[in-house]
Amino acid sequence: MEHTHQQHDSKKEAPVTYAEVNDTVLKMLEPPGTGWFLLLFTCLFFLAIGASCWFYQMWSGFGESGKSHPIGWGTYITNFVFWVGIAHSGTLISAVLYLFRAAFRQPIYRLAEAMTVFAVMTAGLFPIIHLGRPWYALWLMPYPNQRALWPNFRSPLLWDVFAVSTYFTISATFFFVGLIPDIAAARDRATTKFRKALYGVTCLGWRGNHIQWKHFQAAYLIFAAFATPLVVSVHSVVSWDFAMSIVPGWHATIFPPYFVAGAIFSGVAMVITLAIPLRKAFGLERLITPVHFDAMSKLILMTSGVVTYSYITEFYTAWFSNNPFERFQFWFRPFGEFWVAFWGMTFCNCIFPQLLWIKSLRTNIPFLFVLSIFINIGMWLERFNIIFQSLTREFIPAAWGGYNFSWVEVGITVGAFGWFGMWMTLFIKFFPSVAITEIKEILPPPMRRAEHGHAAVANAGHHH
Amino acid sequence: MVESSSRAVVGVFTYMDDALEAVKKVKAANMDYRMYSPVPRHEIEEVTYPEKSPVRRVSLIAAMTGCACGFALAIWCSLDWPLRTSAKNIASVPAFFVPGYEWTILFGGLGTLLSILVFCRLPSVLRAAGYDPRFSNDKFGVVVACSGSQVEDLKRRMLDSGADEVDVRDSL
Numbered sequence: 001m002e003h004t005h006q007q008h009d010s011k012k013e014a015p016v017t018y019a020e021v022n023d024t025v026l027k028m029l030e031p032p033g034t035g036w037f038l039l040l041f042t043c044l045f046f047l048a049i050g051a052s053c054w055f056y057q058m059w060s061g062f063g064e065s066g067k068s069h070p071i072g073w074g075t076y077i078t079n080f081v082f083w084v085g086i087a088h089s090g091t092l093i094s095a096v097l098y099l100f101r102a103a104f105r106q107p108i109y110r111l112a113e114a115m116t117v118f119a120v121m122t123a124g125l126f127p128i129i130h131l132g133r134p135w136y137a138l139w140l141m142p143y144p145n146q147r148a149l150w151p152n153f154r155s156p157l158l159w160d161v162f163a164v165s166t167y168f169t170i171s172a173t174f175f176f177v178g179l180i181p182d183i184a185a186a187r188d189r190a191t192t193k194f195r196k197a198l199y200g201v202t203c204l205g206w207r208g209n210h211i212q213w214k215h216f217q218a219a220y221l222i223f224a225a226f227a228t229p230l231v232v233s234v235h236s237v238v239s240w241d242f243a244m245s246i247v248p249g250w251h252a253t254i255f256p257p258y259f260v261a262g263a264i265f266s267g268v269a270m271v272i273t274l275a276i277p278l279r280k281a282f283g284l285e286r287l288i289t290p291v292h293f294d295a296m297s298k299l300i301l302m303t304s305g306v307v308t309y310s311y312i313t314e315f316y317t318a319w320f321s322n323n324p325f326e327r328f329q330f331w332f333r334p335f336g337e338f339w340v341a342f343w344g345m346t347f348c349n350c351i352f353p354q355l356l357w358i359k360s361l362r363t364n365i366p367f368l369f370v371l372s373i374f375i376n377i378g379m380w381l382e383r384f385n386i387i388f389q390s391l392t393r394e395f396i397p398a399a400w401g402g403y404n405f406s407w408v409e410v411g412i413t414v415g416a417f418g419w420f421g422m423w424m425t426l427f428i429k430f431f432p433s434v435a436i437t438e439i440k441e442i443l444p445p446p447m448r449r450a451e452h453g454h455a456a457v458a459n460a461g462h463h464h
Numbered sequence: 465m466v467e468s469s470s471r472a473v474v475g476v477f478t479y480m481d482d483a484l485e486a487v488k489k490v491k492a493a494n495m496d497y498r499m500y501s502p503v504p505r506h507e508i509e510e511v512t513y514p515e516k517s518p519v520r521r522v523s524l525i526a527a528m529t530g531c532a533c534g535f536a537l538a539i540w541c542s543l544d545w546p547l548r549t550s551a552k553n554i555a556s557v558p559a560f561f562v563p564g565y566e567w568t569i570l571f572g573g574l575g576t577l578l579s580i581l582v583f584c585r586l587p588s589v590l591r592a593a594g595y596d597p598r599f600s601n602d603k604f605g606v607v608v609a610c611s612g613s614q615v616e617d618l619k620r621r622m623l624d625s626g627a628d629e630v631d632v633r634d635s636l
Contacts, residue, residue, distance in 0.1 A: 017602065019602040022601045022602070148545065150545045152547055154542075154547070154549070154559040158563075159566075162534075162563050162566040162567070163566055166567070166569055169570060169573065170573040173574070184600050185600040187600075189597070204587035205586060205589055205590075206584075206586065206588075207498075208500050209498040209500050210498065210501070210508060210512035211498070211512075211513065211583075211584070213501065213508070214504075214509055215519050215580060215584050216584060218517035218519040219580045222519060222523045226523075226569050226573045229569060233562075233569075437502075437503055440502060440503040441503055441504070441505075445503070446478055447480055448482055449481055
């Protein structure tokens with residue numbers, strides 16, 4: 001309610017109508033201009049670099065990845081954790097905030113959900129790339145085979161297979177189901193043969209009658225309820241890949257909440273990184289308003305606090321444990337060979353976001369754009385610190401080692417951004433990337449009788 | 465001449481309360497109808513479909529099946545290829561909580577998807593008679609199945625309720 005009023009009153013403009021929502025969002029699907037093609041080809045170029053590097057690595061051997069003892073997990077696993085983290089906030093925004101009836105989620109949730117699905121698709125590539133021989137990836141699955149072998153269900157790595165594959169399936173399903181009514185709206189406006197066929201098939205013949213809406217709403221709520229525990233579980237399971245081991249710097253019970261908070265932190269930042277150019281390019285200023293950026297900024301501020309607290313707790317636990325290996329690891333991180341990564345992470349994740357306590361900065365779009373990029377760099381560095389720094393300094397000094405990035409790893413990392421960007425670019429041009437139905441839900445419905453109209457306004461955002 | 469019993473009267477409404485008033489009249493006359501709207505609203509549900517949706521039952525059963533299957537898969541695979549770790553049970557249930565938990569959600573989600581498809585009758589390849597593209601934009605629609613003799617009466621009721629326009633089609 002407060003949101004609706006702010007959305008309408010802040011600019012002293014006429015309230016947004018149902019038709020305007022359709023017009024604005026479906027306008028985004030109009031034939032693309034040069035800018036869009038440029039963006040797509042840039043993404044494809046990066047993707048080509050990544051794909052070439054991957055093929056080179058398969059051809060030439062896994063040694064090209066730059067990994068050698070003691071660094072068994074390197075850039076690929078860092079990228080995996082980074083992209084799973086990016087995926088998280090999409091589910092938080094689409095499912096958790098739906099259950100909490102947070103009206104600010106409506107204009108950004110589709111974008112966040114698309115980001116989730118494409119980020120999981122990106123994340124899922126890295127364990128496969130990391131296998132070295134990706135054609136054996138099938139062995140991760142428990143399927144009947146000639147040697148009657150089964151994977152080890154007590155291994156966190158297998159838990160990860162279950163967690164990430166379930167996460168992808170459910171988030172993709174949730175995403176697609178939410179899209180159905182909006183695709184139907186696009187179908188009803190489509191003019192070209194291709195678009196008519198595309199939307200006609202993908203909306204499954206949706207008409208929006210009262211029976212369909214009834215079951216749709218019930219199912220959507222249940223999807224949200226199923227997706228909510230995934231927000232907590234997926235990154236917890238990813239964190240157990242580390243925490244279940246005895247490596248100093250990994251073996252910590254704080255890892256699951258620490259990873260979940262970090263994931264939401266980085267994911268919200270990525271939503272901001274994507275939403276700002278999209279809002280500008282497609283004139284979505286009346287749908288994605290400063291109110292939404294203010295709310296996302298507060299989410300960033302909160303999760304930055306949790307992440308900072310987790311960092312401090314890690315240091316405290318290492319000191320309090322009196323374990324020399326743990327103590328050394330947490331001395332090594334800020335003052336050792338890779339100190340730049342540690343202090344870079346601290347600046348990006350702990351210090352820089354504190355500026356969001358200033359109200360005017362929470363709605364300062366250029367500032368938020370810069371901050372969101374810094375946060376994502378910071379979160380990549382966090383995973384670098386956890387993975388590389390711990391592995392370079394394990395228990396016995398004789399087994400310590402260093403690490404050099406190889407150009408193959410850098411190429412594949414760049415390729416991942418191309419892969420993710422390609423899907424996002426295609427999506428925003430072919431499907432409604434702002435949720436038409438959900439935005440209409442927070443608007444007061446057109447009513448002839450004023451007293452009902454008021455009642456409807458009072459119920460806006462609380463009517464599910 | 466045999467009178468047709470498969471006509472459809474289509475009312476197009478700008479205002480939701482007008483459309484709901486028309487629905488109330490149609491329901492009172494015990495006629496078959498569909499109300500189309502660009503957005504789901506509680507006010508519409510209360511008038512058209514106040515009962516609980518059966519989707520949740522399907523989801524619950526699917527989720528419980530997933531939980532049982534997740535644990536069963538992990539336990540059976542472990543027993544079939546035993547990996548002994550010190551004196552721990554081969555079927556170490558706490559470790560199998562993750563596959564059980566994930567499959568609870570996976571099966572529950574897929575069951576929910578299936579229930580949407582079944583209860584919403586999707587995918588629907590047939591063109592719904594009376595559907596107007598404006599119903600996904602900003603208009604509300606009430607489509608009522610009736611016999612030829614009821615058409616005029618229904619048209620009048622729709623217009624009385626505040627319909628912008630009323631059309632007659634061949635079938636619902």
